[in-house]
Amino acid sequence: MAYDYQAVHALDGTIGAISERRANHLAVHRATAIAVVLAAPGQTAEAAGILVANGEFEARFSGPGEWLILSEVHAPETLCAELSVRLGDFAFVIDQSHGRVALTLAGPDAARILANGIAIDLHADVFPVGRAANVLCNHLSVNLARTAADSFDLVVMRSFAEALVDDLKTMARSHELSVDFATR
Amino acid sequence: MASLIPCPHCGTRPRQEFSVRGDATPVRPAPMAADEVWNDYMHVRANPRGRIREHWQHIAGCRRWLVVERDNFTHEVFSVSDASLEQGGAR
Numbered sequence A: 001m002a003y004d005y006q007a008v009h010a011l012d013g014t015i016g017a018i019s020e021r022r023a024n025h026l027a028v029h030r031a032t033a034i035a036v037v038l039a040a041p042g043q044t045a046e047a048a049g050i051l052v053a054n055g056e057f058e059a060r061f062s063g064p065g066e067w068l069i070l071s072e073v074h075a076p077e078t079l080c081a082e083l084s085v086r087l088g089d090f091a092f093v094i095d096q097s098h099g100r101v102a103l104t105l106a107g108p109d110a111a112r113i114l115a116n117g118i119a120i121d122l123h124a125d126v127f128p129v130g131r132a133a134n135v136l137c138n139h140l141s142v143n144l145a146r147t148a149a150d151s152f153d154l155v156v157m158r159s160f161a162e163a164l165v166d167d168l169k170t171m172a173r174s175h176e177l178s179v180d181f182a183t184r
Numbered sequence B: 001m002a003s004l005i006p007c008p009h010c011g012t013r014p015r016q017e018f019s020v021r022g023d024a025t026p027v028r029p030a031p032m033a034a035d036e037v038w039n040d041y042m043h044v045r046a047n048p049r050g051r052i053r054e055h056w057q058h059i060a061g062c063r064r065w066l067v068v069e070r071d072n073f074t075h076e077v078f079s080v081s082d083a084s085l086e087q088g089g090a091r
């Protein structure tokens, strides 16, 4: 029997249709290609060298020998194929495009909002642009990356996305925040 | 500073990001060791006050197993290292 599968975003029906964009904005990405790369034993340096940022994808540190790869230009299938070719036997590649949700929080109060739920120092000297880390946001483990002085990316497991957005709204209660899907 | 753990991979983090397994000092006996030896290894634990070594996992961070040496009375942390170093691990 044949099934028709429909791609439904984890946050479809829970966000969107905002009347105005506020000073701080949380943009939920609809179709970011995401993969997890785990270096083969003893091959961390080789894998890291191959993953050095280029225009096609971005590697975010998540643990020793482990990275989250995000791409806005690749589709999930082509990202994994590309990474597998580049990394060869140096690492294992697992597609997470439908397993995680990527969000971008940007605005003058972005760091203050995050500080209401994340217990790491977000000062630009300690957590500069380009830095990424797995952190606890209230009760959820997320990958946090600073993409600009006042812009952060969060990557969370799909089934926790709704809870994370709710948490971020609470964390932003004393700041102006709007939430919507990203347009591109 | 009582509840901060300096992870060697992630930096200083709150203890809520970690999960504690317990005493890191018992050494696993040989497979055919006597029942009494296995019983000691499995069930018998000292309950010291002071400086102890424990296995902690950085669940919400790098997810690596760590050996944390701390004082269970003052909560002072003396050292934190990746557990694989103890075994001469691959990373």
Ligand SMILES: [Zn+2]
Pocket (backbone or CB within 6 Å): B007, B008, B009, B010, B011, B058, B061, B062, B063, B064
């Ligand atoms: Zn860690």
